[in-house]
Amino acid sequence: MQAESRADLRRKLSVASGGVVFTTIQKFFPTERGDTHRALSDRRNIVVIADEAHRSQYDFIDGFARHMRDALPNASFVGFTGTPIELRDANTRAVFGDYISIYDIQRSVEDGATVPIYYESRLAQLSLDESSQPYLDDQFEDATEGEEVERKERLKTRWAQLEAIVGTEQRIQQVAADIVKHFSQR
Numbered sequence: 001m002q003a004e005s006r007a008d009l010r011r012k013l014s015v016a017s018g019g020v021v022f023t024t025i026q027k028f029f030p031t032e033r034g035d036t037h038r039a040l041s042d043r044r045n046i047v048v049i050a051d052e053a054h055r056s057q058y059d060f061i062d063g064f065a066r067h068m069r070d071a072l073p074n075a076s077f078v079g080f081t082g083t084p085i086e087l088r089d090a091n092t093r094a095v096f097g098d099y100i101s102i103y104d105i106q107r108s109v110e111d112g113a114t115v116p117i118y119y120e121s122r123l124a125q126l127s128l129d130e131s132s133q134p135y136l137d138d139q140f141e142d143a144t145e146g147e148e149v150e151r152k153e154r155l156k157t158r159w160a161q162l163e164a165i166v167g168t169e170q171r172i173q174q175v176a177a178d179i180v181k182h183f184s185q186r
Helices: 006-012 064-071 092-096 105-111 130-143 149-167 169-185
Strands: 047-050 076-079
Parallel strands (some): 047 076
16 A cells, blocks of 8 residues: 555554555654644554665654654664665664675675676876965965964865865866776776
C-alpha cells in the first residue's frame, strides 16, 4: 500500500499486524496540518526498511532520524546503503545499528557485477606566480577587514595555502591538460 499522507500512514499502521506500506520520509515530520500526535504507531512489529540510508536519516536532535524514531518508537530499523558514513554528525551505524551484511566493491568485482576500479594518482605541480601576489593581498585585506591582527595572520596563512593549491588559473589549466593527456593515452 502507498501512504498518501501522514494521517493515511497512521491509518495503515493502525492494524495489529501485517501489510507492507510504502512512504516517503517526509511523512514522519509531525507538521502536517491537523496532526498533533508525534507517534504514528506504538506497535513493536514494525520494520522500517530505508534505501539510501546514508543520505537522509541523520540528526537525532531535529532531523529525519529523530522524527522516524518519535513516530515509530518501538520499530526496528534496517538501512541499505552503498556508502555508509561514520562522521560525528552523520553516522550510519549510530542510526541503524551494526552491519548485517557488507557487500563491498571487491565482492562486487568478484561477482562480475562491477568492473574493476583502478586508481592512479596524478600530481599537478603547485606554484604561485609572484605577479599575482599584490592582487591576493588586496583581496585578503578586503575579506578580513575588522579582524584582530593575530587571527588575521592565521587566516592569511590558510588563505595563501588554499589559493596556492587550487585557485590559480595556471594550475587549473595544468590539471585540465593532464586529464586530457592521460585519457587520450589510455
